[in-house]
Amino acid sequence: MQCPDCGSSHIRKNGKMRGKQNHICVACRR
DSSP, X not given: OOOTTTOXXXXXXXXXXXXXXXXXXXXXXX
C-alpha cells in the first residue's frame, strides 16, 4: 500500500471511520 499524496510506502494504521480502516503517512503526515 502506498500514500496517494507522496507515493511513500511508510504508512501506519490510524483508527477507523465508518467501518473503514484509516491510514496515516509517516513521510508526509497525511
